[in-house]
Amino acid sequence: MASIGQRNRLQYIILGLLNQRPQTGYDLAKAFENEIGEFWQAQHSQIYPLLRRMEAAGEITHEDTVAGEKLAKKQYTLTPSGHDKLVAWVSEPSPELTPSKDEFILKLYFIKTDTDPRIQPMLREQLRLHQTQLDHLESRRKTVFSTDDAKEQAYGHYLILDHAIERERDYVAWLTKYLTD
Amino acid sequence: MASIGQRNRLQYIILGLLNQRPQTGYDLAKAFENEIGEFWQAQHSQIYPLLRRMEAAGEITHEDTVAGEKLAKKQYTLTPSGHDKLVAWVSEPSPELTPSKDEFILKLYFIKTDTDPRIQPMLREQLRLHQTQLDHLESRRKTVFSTDDAKEQAYGHYLILDHAIERERDYVAWLTKYLTD
DNA sequence: CTTAAACATGTAATTAATTACATGTTTTAA
DNA sequence: TTAAAACATGTAATTAATTACATGTTTAAG
Incomplete structure (x- = not known):
């Protein structure tokens, strides 16, 4: 045990x-x-x-x-x-390189050609999803960390929120890159 | 059942x-x-x-x-x-917003102040880890998708690799933002 | 006043996932 | 030629995690 x-x-x-x-x-x-x-x-x-x-x-x-x-x-x-x-x-060190999962990316993976008509609607759906999440996170940062003082008082909280925002921002940017309209 | x-x-x-x-x-x-x-x-x-x-x-x-x-x-x-x-x-739609896990970010979260001496070494360790992974992914893209033809033949594979590369790039950028040296 | 949402704590059943155990074959490099 | 790595398939044991079941209290809104 x-x-x-x-x-x-x-x-x-x-x-x-x-x-x-x-x-x-x-x-x-x-x-x-x-x-x-x-x-x-x-x-x-x-x-x-x-x-x-x-x-x-x-x-x-x-x-x-x-x-x-x-x-x-x-x-x-x-x-x-x-x-x-x-x-x-x-x-202690964190050498794990977090195994992450993403069902949406895998669905894209199984679509073979870049002309498949399913791709664009799928990208749009995900964009909507991640844009909503990004907006939500950004508005939370605005309310919770309006002052520099708040940032210092809860630095860990600030870091974690900042990382989440960057992650969503980047996901949105990636999706946009493959959207053709 | x-x-x-x-x-x-x-x-x-x-x-x-x-x-x-x-x-x-x-x-x-x-x-x-x-x-x-x-x-x-x-x-x-x-x-x-x-x-x-x-x-x-x-x-x-x-x-x-x-x-x-x-x-x-x-x-x-x-x-x-x-x-x-x-x-x-x-x-079918993928409205799940993939629940992801990241042990390293959580460790940072539990460090309260931005002056804690543990932060910088931790960031450096993660940077090394993600930089290595990024290099590895980029070299794989170079060898596997050297031609536009290869890209068209395995579009899903290209997408998934591109997304993985962007993800690592962004992680590296985020870590660098908080590194002070 | 009454009812819905939030507070609060648990267990049961099931599924997902990892680690370890177990065995044998084929290929490749020293 | 021999040993290690890769090929190939499974099971057992355990832990992690989700969903559902189960019950009761307090607060806030209508």
């Missing part, structure tokens, strides 16, 4: 999020709908069992609280051991 | 590959080490069982051949039903 070999990166992300502030499983799940979601995904059904295992391993602890009359909440915090583990993860 | 709901995109990629030419499971696994590997990954241990299931479902068939004295090979080909399924997949 606890052997090396299986990566389980989610646990490190949870450690990182809890290092920012104590949070509930629900809060953590929410984080994956916002900026983190651009670079990692997880559902609450994956998070709750993992929190249990991490607590059993002594990396986090929780405190039971009650919101309102009787809504039970578990606020999780890092233990010193969990904090050590987080620091070790950030410091 | 065979319900909708679970995506299983690998089967479509296999259909697409077999549509290009009849191939063995080994050949298919190899394809994921080359251009396809930039956008999808699969090991032979995932491929062989899936080929079985797809054959049972009537989407592909195989022919036993022998290489040399006694090396058994199974050449798989599409059935008409499998071909229909491939065409339907390519034609």
Whole structure:
């Protein structure tokens, strides 16, 4: 048990999020709908069992609280051991060259000729999709990082948003390159 | 069984590959080490069982051949039903906005201040990694698509390589933006 | 007031994917 | 000629991840 070999990166992300502030499983799940979601995904059904295992391993602890009359909440915090583990993860090299997946590009791949009538509508559909996402990300940057101060206060958040924006921008540019109208 | 709901995109990629030419499971696994590997990954241990299931479902068939004295090979080909399924997949919309993962970006995210001494070495390490990958992809494009003819003969292959190159180029540019030396 | 959305926590079932185990043949280079 | 690399096919064990099931509370809007 606890052997090396299986990566389980989610646990490190949870450690990182809890290092920012104590949070509930629900809060953590929410984080994956916002900026983190651009670079990692997880559902609450994956998070709750993992929190249990991490607590059993002594990396986090929780405190039971009650919101309102009787809504039970578990606020999780890092233990010193969990904090050590987080620091070790950030410091270790990341030589993986993230294996990424893209179903749309593969569909294009299986279209043999550049005159196939399906190509242009497909490109347009993807352009709409990525343009929408880009607009959404840019407007979020405008509201969240309106001041230089905000940028300094949450540098990691700024970086991750900037990277997501660049990624979408570049995807849009690539699609546009092959659009003929 | 065979319900909708679970995506299983690998089967479509296999259909697409077999549509290009009849191939063995080994050949298919190899394809994921080359251009396809930039956008999808699969090991032979995932491929062989899936080929079985797809054959049972009537989407592909195989022919036993022998290489040399006694090396058994199974050449798989599409059935008409499998071909229909491939065409339907390519034609259906791809509104998923591919959930992607990036461990390195997340590590940066958990570093709070822009003066943290770990940031610059981390950026340099990633730059080296992505620059190497970019060089590799560009040299492959140079050798495989030296003529316009080659480009027309395998347009899908060209597209997928071009997209991979752009992606790496942009990643390198983004990393460089935050490097201070 | 009432109802829908958001808050909050879990488990069950299933599928996707990786790593390891297992075996044998053919080709190529030293 | 011999050893390593590539060819070729599978299964087993485990982990990661998604979808669905299941229940209850609090808040905000109409």
